[in-house]
Amino acid sequence: MEKRFQPYTRLAAIVFLVIGCLWVLSPFLAAILFAAAITISSWPLYERLLERMKQRRTLAAATMTISLVLVILVPLTMVTWNIADNAGHVYRGVREALDAGTMAPPEWIKQIPLVGESVDAYLHKLISNREELVALAKRYMEPARRILLGGSVMLGSGVAQVSLAAFVSFFLYRDGQTLLNALRVGMEKVMGEHAHPVADTVSRTVRGVMYGLLGTALAQAAVAALGFLIAGVPAVALLSVATFLFSLIPVGPPLIWGGATIWLFNQGSTGWAIFMAIWGMFLISGVDNVVKPMLISRGSSLPFLLVLLGVMGGVLAFGFVGLFIGPTLLAVALGLLRNWTDTPSP
Secondary structure (H helix, E strand, O other), rough: HHHHHHHHHHHHHHHHHHHHHHEEEEHHHHHHHHHHHHHHHHHHHHHHHHOOOOOOHHHHHHHHHHHHHHHHHHHHHHHHHHHHHHHHHHHHHHHHHHHOOOOOHHHHHOOOOOOOHHHHHHHHHEEEEEHHHHHHHHHHHHHHHHHHHHHHHHHHHOOOOOOHHHHHHHHHHHHHHHHHHHHHHHHHHHHHHHHHHHHHHHHHHHHHEEEEEHHHHHHHHHHHHHHHHHHHHHHHOOHHHHHHOOOOOOOOOHHHHHHHHHHHHHHOOHHHHHHHHHHHHHHHHHHHHHHHHHHHOOOOOOHHHHHHHHHHHHHHHHHOOOOHHHHHHHHHHHHHHHHHHHOOOO
């Protein structure tokens, strides 16, 4: 009787053990998943670096970790600090302009076809009526404050999560081969002959999605930086990093180059504003349609709806690093489903 129930007892013990481990690691799960995705994506580069460093794993792992900090953590910290600093300057500037009565709508608003004159007249009337302006400010100040506070908290938590992910990635690089061997043996015992195709699908999909997301973001940031330099937009470095981060969100880059276009219009540089709009529409946003399919084709192609749901759900579930984790998890699940059902990618 005892021997008959022994397998079920072992299974129950394993299930409870797994649940307990996940419960303990749940506060760090997002950082661990992000570190695993980064490590899997950059593993070929780590192997080449390890060969050049004559198999000194600790040194190679430290070099990869420092590179991760310089490429992701430092720019993210800079953007977070600049957003907080500039938000304070903008708030003080608007308040001083309201107190001094010097606020006026920009001249380019009049040039907007059909609605420009009416919008300009309404803004002048609103600014001249202090009571109505104060009432409008009170109405929208709290929602704007909540949005800014939420964005700052998300970016701040992103800095903390990326810092932890960089720390975890060091150990994944250094002890990765041992972990891979143990994982391979475990998968073979559980899945048998299907273990290798499943592992290959997971690895290829993670690399494809991460290459697609990060590669496209880097390409869009580089093209945006060139456009900002040509048009004479200030804070090129900050705007380029912001473009990189917003590129991870569907329809995100237009928020950056669109803001630069409005700023140029406001400065009276109509020609450069038109240039910036064309550059952003056809080159910055066009990169997404060219580079991402090329990079992500080595993995599992992910429909736009799943990318959008992955980004939104990932942010809600994991915070900032959910921008990477959400689409990656959905792509892995879709890749495994296609593998098991023998369904080709579209």
